[in-house]
Amino acid sequence: MAAPSLSQEGRENQREEWSLEDFEIGKLIGAGKFGKVYLAREKESGFIVALKIIFKEKLDKYQYHNHLRREIEIQGSLEHPNVLRLYAWFHDETRICLVLEYAAGRELYKLLQDLKCFSEKRASTYIASLTKALAYLHEKQVIHRDIKPENLLLDSEGRLKIADFGWAVQSSAKRHTMCGTIDYLAPEMVEKKAHDYAVDNWTLGVLCYEFLYGVPPFEEEDQGNTFRRIMKVDLKFPATPYISTEAKDLISKLLVKDSSQRLSLQKILEHPWILKHADPSGSCNAMV
Ligand code: ATP
Ligand code: MG
Numbered sequence: 001m002a003a004p005s006l007s008q009e010g011r012e013n014q015r016e017e018w019s020l021e022d023f024e025i026g027k028l029i030g031a032g033k034f035g036k037v038y039l040a041r042e043k044e045s046g047f048i049v050a051l052k053i054i055f056k057e058k059l060d061k062y063q064y065h066n067h068l069r070r071e072i073e074i075q076g077s078l079e080h081p082n083v084l085r086l087y088a089w090f091h092d093e094t095r096i097c098l099v100l101e102y103a104a105g106r107e108l109y110k111l112l113q114d115l116k117c118f119s120e121k122r123a124s125t126y127i128a129s130l131t132k133a134l135a136y137l138h139e140k141q142v143i144h145r146d147i148k149p150e151n152l153l154l155d156s157e158g159r160l161k162i163a164d165f166g167w168a169v170q171s172s173a174k175r176h177t178m179c180g181t182i183d184y185l186a187p188e189m190v191e192k193k194a195h196d197y198a199v200d201n202w203t204l205g206v207l208c209y210e211f212l213y214g215v216p217p218f219e220e221e222d223q224g225n226t227f228r229r230i231m232k233v234d235l236k237f238p239a240t241p242y243i244s245t246e247a248k249d250l251i252s253k254l255l256v257k258d259s260s261q262r263l264s265l266q267k268i269l270e271h272p273w274i275l276k277h278a279d280p281s282g283s284c285n286a287m288v
Pocket of ligand 1 (some may be wrong): 029030031032033034035036037043050052084092100101102103104107153
């Protein structure tokens with residue numbers, strides 16, 4: 001079933017027309033810094049969604065308004081099979097509610113913790129899905145800047161969905177802000193230099209490595225050491241687990257210091273490793 005009345009023209013994004021009354025609230029599915037996420041059903045259509053309820057008081061305390069505004073503006077304008085939909089939002093005196101697509105699968109980082117590392121088939125399928133999502137975002141002039149396993153959710157078919165647009169920016173100009181989790185930061189961000197879309201391509205290389213080896217490539221106890229390893233692109237491929245030459249080739253072509261020399265998103269999708277292993281459906285449920 002499509003999102004019936006949620007996406008009906010005219011109602012979407014008209015926050016005054018929606019209220020908590022329109023939903024039956026189910027179980028708590030998660031809690032973040034600013035609020036809680038519940039499974040919910042829109043009463044009229046029976047459509048299942050995830051309701052993220054954020055308390056305004058918490059936003060005030062952490063001065064998170066700009067982040068949330070950005071998250072809503074950006075995520076609300078996106079429609080891609082690998083990007084978590086934000087169908088609508090509304091607010092009352094104390095709360096802001098985001099009506100989100102429900103990702104019924106597990107969080108990707110938990111799956112990675114359990115499996116320790118992914119098979120080349122699973123890893124390449126996630127990387128291809130992510131690449132397609134990023135190509136769509138970049139086309140819309142959105143740089144995510146905070147792609148990491150914690151921000152990736154899986155739907156009921158095991159398809160990857162990018163969530164959490166709190167750090168994303170919509171801009172075609174080069175940016176200077178420092179953000180993101182350090183293990184996933186591109187050298188130009190570590191150095192607080194201007195950065196552009198190519199930061200997301202670097203992150204794809206980091207994720208590809210982490211999916212296959214179970215740890216990000218520059219991980220160190222001490223943040224300073226991680227910074228130094230990123231700056232040197234101190235990339236080492238351990239002997240175990242066995243990883244194919246093609247996979248290492250792709251990683252090496254993404255973890256390139258000169259951002260203009262990183263493999264383009266289009267070229268990633270044409271890379272032999274992706275062509276050989278990635279499941280075109282994007283679904284990973286049936287995989288080992
Ligand atoms: P932060 O407050 O920094 O954003 P967070 O990302 O952990 O932290 P939320 O985005 O509020 O917080 O989400 C909390 C948890 O709820 C997520 O980790 C995830 O497990 C779950 N969750 C969030 N959105 C959805 C969704 N649309 N479908 C399914 N589960 C979700
Ligand atoms: Mg979040």
